[in-house]
Amino acid sequence: MSDARFLYAEIDALPGAEDDVASLLTDYALRVRAEPGNRRFDVFTMANREGRFFVYEEYESTAAFQAHESADYCAVLNRQLETLAAGGQSRLTWLEPVE
Numbered sequence: 001m002s003d004a005r006f007l008y009a010e011i012d013a014l015p016g017a018e019d020d021v022a023s024l025l026t027d028y029a030l031r032v033r034a035e036p037g038n039r040r041f042d043v044f045t046m047a048n049r050e051g052r053f054f055v056y057e058e059y060e061s062t063a064a065f066q067a068h069e070s071a072d073y074c075a076v077l078n079r080q081l082e083t084l085a086a087g088g089q090s091r092l093t094w095l096e097p098v099e
Helices: 016-031 062-070 072-084
Strands: 007-014 038-045 052-059 091-095
Touching: 007 062, 016 038, 016 052, 016 072, 062 072, 062 091
Parallel strands: none
Antiparallel strands: 007 052, 007 091, 038 052
């Protein structure tokens, strides 16, 4: 059985912070994609909801995701979202493949 991890994150930018959140996520994506064990990190905006961002992520293992979470730039992004996102953070949803 695979130890791969799949999830998505949703972020609702506060009014007026949409461009700041988009810029942060774009820069962050470049770093995450370079991590060992990262398979995908794709950033989207929701087509029917201005200011809502959707990030799809795949990691080859739990250890790869844990390494991602412990990266200093992960903590920096989370601190920045405290003042830019509704609720002060992203909302994570874990996914399981249907086999």
